[in-house]
């Protein structure tokens with residue numbers, strides 16, 4: 606039986622853990638050639654040990670020169686999933702200029718760099734096959750909904766949605782689709798870190814779950830079907846959208 610990503614080459618950032626890692630495994634499981642990138646070499650080695658068909662490369666998405674070099678080195682892509690991002694915890698009164706610059710750089714400017722570097726290849730590939738897909742990781746915490754202690758984070762993820770719509774509008778006639786993924790609260794290593802760092806971790810976990818109408822956190826496997834869909838030709842008529850997978854938070 607044909608798999609949904611057969612013949613597609615897909616690069617994923619921040620694929621060392623969490624949603625990026627699960628997406629690498631899901632895309633490989635659907636037949637894609639996956640290039641999994643991250644700054645964490647150990648995490649990439651563990652991923653490659655789990656699925657030897659996945660190619661791994663160290664990539665710091667804040668390093669423009671490395672991104673450009675990688676884009677020149679790799680074959681033209683069919684899919685690019687910009688997954689890297691960081692959660693700043695605090696109100697606007699807690700955000701230093703450095704914090705703000707760090708979040709904007711990692712969450713937004715990295716995606717600008719990645720898209721600029723890889724779009725020429727995606728366009729070439731779309732000319733050959735008719736379609737290529739860019740997926741940018743946003744969040745329900747963005748222009749969609751505000752949450753306490755997430756001002757810097759929400760602002761960066763709102764910017765990701767704007768970036769996504771701009772790319773979608775500019776390249777819609779060239780076979781490029783560009784969408785933003787907006788998960789709810791997903792049980793990942795960094796979420797566990799945020800819970801552990803709270804004054805009262807037990808209460809913090811309860812609070813995260815309490816804001817989920819479905820009564821539980823998302824698992825990465827709740828999110829990866831949407832990733833596969835948006836990177837596959839099944840979503841051929843979908844572009845410029847911010848797609849929520851939030852367990853009903855924004856009902």
Ligand code: NAD
Nearest residue numbers: 619621622623624644645665666689690744790791793795
């Ligand atoms: P995570 O935060 O647990 O892991 C992030 C990965 O990013 C790590 O492997 C880390 O090594 C890598 N990384 C950090 N800095 C990097 C850099 N400069 N270059 C390349 N890689 C780098 O993963 P997660 O919680 O699944 O989050 C992934 C994305 O999903 C983020 O953009 C996050 O904002 C978004 N998101 C997460 C949730 C959630 O609840 N977990 C909800 C909505 C959106």
